[in-house]
Amino acid sequence: MLRYIIKRILIGIPILFLVITTVFFAFRLIPGDAARILAGDEAPIERVEQIRTELGLDRPVLVQYGAYLAGIARGDLGVSFSSRRPVAVEIGTRFGNTFSLALAAIGLATLVGIVLGVISALFRGKLADHVVTVIALLGISVPVFWLGLLMMQLFSVELGWLPAAGHGTWRHFIMPTITLSVFSIAFITRMTRSSLLETIAQDYVRTARAKGVRERLVLLLHSLRNALLPVTIVVGLRFGYMVGGAVITEEVFAWPGLGRLLILAVGQRDIPLVQGLLLVFATSFVVVNLLVDVLYAFLDPRIRHR
Amino acid sequence: MPLLEVDGLKTHFFGKGGVTKAVDGVSFTLDRGEILGIVGESGSGKSVTSLSIMRLVDHPGRVVGGTMRFEGRDLLTLNREEMRQLRGRRMSMIFQEPGTSMNPVLTVGFQIGEAIRSHERVPAEEVRRRTIELMDMVGIPDAKQRLRQYPHQFSGGMLQRLMIAMGLALSPSLLIADEPVTALDVTIQAQILDLLKQLRDTTDAAVLLITHDMGVVAETCDRVVVMYLGAIVEEAPVTELFDNPKHPYTQGLLGSIPSIEEKVDWLQAIPGTIPNPTDIPSGCRFSNRCPKVMDVCHKIDPALLTVGEEHRVACHLYEEQESRDG
Numbered sequence: 172m173l174r175y176i177i178k179r180i181l182i183g184i185p186i187l188f189l190v191i192t193t194v195f196f197a198f199r200l201i202p203g204d205a206a207r208i209l210a211g212d213e214a215p216i217e218r219v220e221q222i223r224t225e226l227g228l229d230r231p232v233l234v235q236y237g238a239y240l241a242g243i244a245r246g247d248l249g250v251s252f253s254s255r256r257p258v259a260v261e262i263g264t265r266f267g268n269t270f271s272l273a274l275a276a277i278g279l280a281t282l283v284g285i286v287l288g289v290i291s292a293l294f295r296g297k298l299a300d301h302v303v304t305v306i307a308l309l310g311i312s313v314p315v316f317w318l319g320l321l322m323m324q325l326f327s328v329e330l331g332w333l334p335a336a337g338h339g340t341w342r343h344f345i346m347p348t349i350t351l352s353v354f355s356i357a358f359i360t361r362m363t364r365s366s367l368l369e370t371i372a373q374d375y376v377r378t379a380r381a382k383g384v385r386e387r388l389v390l391l392l393h394s395l396r397n398a399l400l401p402v403t404i405v406v407g408l409r410f411g412y413m414v415g416g417a418v419i420t421e422e423v424f425a426w427p428g429l430g431r432l433l434i435l436a437v438g439q440r441d442i443p444l445v446q447g448l449l450l451v452f453a454t455s456f457v458v459v460n461l462l463v464d465v466l467y468a469f470l471d472p473r474i475r476h477r
Numbered sequence: 478m479p480l481l482e483v484d485g486l487k488t489h490f491f492g493k494g495g496v497t498k499a500v501d502g503v504s505f506t507l508d509r510g511e512i513l514g515i516v517g518e519s520g521s522g523k524s525v526t527s528l529s530i531m532r533l534v535d536h537p538g539r540v541v542g543g544t545m546r547f548e549g550r551d552l553l554t555l556n557r558e559e560m561r562q563l564r565g566r567r568m569s570m571i572f573q574e575p576g577t578s579m580n581p582v583l584t585v586g587f588q589i590g591e592a593i594r595s596h597e598r599v600p601a602e603e604v605r606r607r608t609i610e611l612m613d614m615v616g617i618p619d620a621k622q623r624l625r626q627y628p629h630q631f632s633g634g635m636l637q638r639l640m641i642a643m644g645l646a647l648s649p650s651l652l653i654a655d656e657p658v659t660a661l662d663v664t665i666q667a668q669i670l671d672l673l674k675q676l677r678d679t680t681d682a683a684v685l686l687i688t689h690d691m692g693v694v695a696e697t698c699d700r701v702v703v704m705y706l707g708a709i710v711e712e713a714p715v716t717e718l719f720d721n722p723k724h725p726y727t728q729g730l731l732g733s734i735p736s737i738e739e740k741v742d743w744l745q746a747i748p749g750t751i752p753n754p755t756d757i758p759s760g761c762r763f764s765n766r767c768p769k770v771m772d773v774c775h776k777i778d779p780a781l782l783t784v785g786e787e788h789r790v791a792c793h794l795y796e797e798q799e800s801r802d803g
Contacts, residue, residue: 383565
């Protein structure tokens with residue numbers, strides 16, 4: 172088991188290296204000059220060049236790349252061009268906001284998704300199944316920003332029940348959490364449904380019935396437990412995605428998290444900040460996947476013993 | 478009174494493409510301590526017959542006719558909870574694929590113990606002790622250690638032993654074995670069949686052995702029922718059936734087994750294939766493949782005739798003989 176975990180960690184390292192390298196060079200290819208943006212449109216060319224030298228952007232690209240890698244090895248992500256504060260500090264102060272929102276959203280999505288999926292599977296072909304299927308289809312197709320704005324219009328503007336934007340109390344969490352989880356709810360619902368239907372048809376479920384196991388246990392222990400194994404993977408993937416992918420939701424609700432920070436950073440060509448953010452997103456994804464793999468091995472003895 | 482009395486059982490499947498009469502009027506009895514074989518090709522309805530007795534036929538299948546009396550109770554009048562209490566306690570079933578018939582994420586000890594816990598309130602320590610006893614009984618070495626292992630850590634033969642242990646946990650009076658050795662190696666087959674016979678002798682449980690393998694029948698059963706397309710075509714004690722098969726279908730089944738006594742260049746096979754059960758021929762259901770077919774066979778479905786002691790056959794060939802004899 173320990174060897175399995177170490178192996179998974181070692182696989183993660185080249186992935187992160189690849190991400191760092193790709194992001195670094197890709198950012199040198201897109202148009203836009205950080206020095207010009209920082210200096211302002213009116214600034215004389217000398218001022219722009221001065222800023223360029225300060226930021227180290229006048230050095231050859233490979234030298235910059237080497238310096239960046241050396242920095243990361245020391246745990247130094249560089250300094251933000253626009254705020255002049257360390258990237259690690261910029262990210263650190265907002266990471267908690269994004270993480271707590273992602274946690275709330277994945278919690279909601281898992282709970283609602285599994286319940287709806289189970290209902291859908293147990294009433295296959297009946298009205299409840301069709302209703303759930305339509306809900307799931309809507310959840311997958313509805314654009315996140317539109318849903319967010321719609322809820323804002325209803326609950327904040329018309330009814331005045333919930334704050335429209337910002338961050339602070341639990342009431343601020345409600346709409347962003349729902350918005351962020353809708354797609355995942357739909358996804359987990361469909362996954363649970365198909366996985367449970369597949370499991371219910373397994374020979375070992377029939378065996379359980381044949382030895383007189385109570386129907387409640389046949390469903391919970393022999394069917395649902397096994398059916399949820401592949402669902403844990405989907406939950407993990409969605410969570411990893413949420414930590415790095417809440418850009419739209421955060422922007423719509425003015426949520427002070429990493430997604431909003433990314434939009435700002437890209438707009439200002441704040442290269443160190445963008446690189447730092449993408450590195451954090453990639454690392455979260457790798458870590459979450461590692462945790463899911465470990466959890467899966469814990470839940471499924473066939474993997475544990477391999 | 479026989480242990481199990483099945484009379485006119487009909488189990489039909491109501492699919493989108495029409496009704497499939499998987500079992501269509503099957504009657505037989507089974508006594509305590511007896512091993513009755515049900516033989517037939519796939520699609521003959523033998524598995525559906527056994528699932529019907531367990532009341533485990535899945536949607537869209539349904540028992541639509543007949544009666545089944547087990548230990549004096551009419552199974553079709555029992556409610557779900559009463560039926561659950563019978564399963565695993567008075568009647569149990571083992572299946573063809575031991576590899577997929579046990580839950581892969583639960584230990585084998587848990588799954589055997591579950592058969593006990595589902596019917597009796599007993600302390601965990603006693604469940605464990607009885608589980609080890611059962612595993613010893615079916616010949617699993619190191620039961621104490623191995624009960625903590627998972628199904629994928631056992632071979633197919635060992636898993637089938639575990640399934641039998643699970644089935645016999647509460648000493649049921651009926652064990653239904655649906656193709657219990659089909660998925661196993663020949664040497665393991667013999668071991669499992671010996672185990673079944675030995676357990677029948679020590680526990681006096683009746684065994685309903687579903688198989689397509691005449692060799693398994695010859696080795697294990699006391700009496701045989703031959704099924705074809707959802708109906709019984711012949712029924713006889715095992716030696717009588719092998720010495721004196723009456724139905725052309727049974728004769729065909731036995732003719733397709735190679736003999737070690739005489740050299741044959743070509744094994745005899747039954748011509749054609751088993752028709753789709755949605756489309757059973759009119760008259761005798763075997764008429765379109767029968768080498769001895771007569772005009773009457775296409776018109777009238779033959780009833781089961783008694784042609785010897787405990788020997789019954791559904792074939793028009795023997796009708797005159799019966800009227801002459803009695």
